Amino acid sequence: MSEEWHLNYFNYFTEVEEHFQKAxxxxxxxxxxxDWALVETWKNSGVPLEAVIRxxxxxxxxxxxxxxxxxxxxxxxxxxxAVLEEARIMSxxxxxxxxxxxxxxxxxxxxxxxxxxxxAQVRKAGFEEVAAxxxxxxxxxxxxxxxxxxxxxRLSALEEKLVALLRSKQSDEDLFQAKRDxxxxxxxxxxxxxxAQLSMLERQFLDRRLFESSRLPRLSLFYLA
Numbered sequence: 001m002s003e004e005w006h007l008n009y010f011n012y013f014t015e016v017e018e019h020f021q022k023a024x025x026x027x028x029x030x031x032x033x034x035d036w037a038l039v040e041t042w043k044n045s046g047v048p049l050e051a052v053i054r055x056x057x058x059x060x061x062x063x064x065x066x067x068x069x070x071x072x073x074x075x076x077x078x079x080x081x082a083v084l085e086e087a088r089i090m091s092x093x094x095x096x097x098x099x100x101x102x103x104x105x106x107x108x109x110x111x112x113x114x115x116x117x118x119x120a121q122v123r124k125a126g127f128e129e130v131a132a133x134x135x136x137x138x139x140x141x142x143x144x145x146x147x148x149x150x151x152x153x154r155l156s157a158l159e160e161k162l163v164a165l166l167r168s169k170q171s172d173e174d175l176f177q178a179k180r181d182x183x184x185x186x187x188x189x190x191x192x193x194x195x196a197q198l199s200m201l202e203r204q205f206l207d208r209r210l211f212e213s214s215r216l217p218r219l220s221l222f223y224l225a
Contacts, residue, residue, distance in 0.1 A: 016049070016076065033185070038151075041201050050086075051090050055080075110224060111151075115138040118217045131156055162219065170210065179202075
């Protein structure tokens with residue numbers, strides 16, 4: 001990954017949304033919950049941000065070359081095959097290495113505020129153990145700030161723990177409604193993904209739905225605005 005892309009990596013979601021809007025030609029378009037879940041599966045699967053950007057460009061270029069355009073591209077899912085192909089191509093290329101120091105994408109004060117706010121919200125919701133773990137990270141933020149990748153891994157583990165706790169409190173009716181919504185949004189794109197991709201996307205969609213319905217923050221640094 002080049003230095004520029006490394007700098008932008010923690011802005012993965014924002015970069016994808018802004019580039020998709022630019023490729024589509026409108027800044028008024030907002031990604032759907034399905035789109036956000038799909039982008040999260042790419043991020044968690046290690047798909048480079050650059051591969052996503054390239055894939056979006058390829059998908060739109062192919063669409064523009066079509067003689068008959070029955071509808072506009074209204075979802076990032078349209079670019080799924082192109083994104084995965086670009087990721088495959090990049091996986092065979094030698095990684096670029098930069099001799100320059102890479103500046104952290106956030107200040108230490110921003111990370112402190114993020115951890116403190118999330119801890120307070122999680123504790124208020126009754127998840128004391130997760131909040132205590134966030135407090136522990138906050139107490140040693142100066143150390144963790146030197147290794148944001150390591151901090152992100154710790155936060156991802158805590159987020160998985162929080163998801164498991166939220167699932168245990170979810171009713172059968174809530175799960176049914178969430179899966180019904182997922183099926184309705186995903187139906188037009190099922191032919192573009194294999195079973196493993198669909199399974200991962202379903203999990204990310206349902207997890208995102210859990211956080212939204214519980215009004216709890218995402219703990220990952222990727223959500224540090």
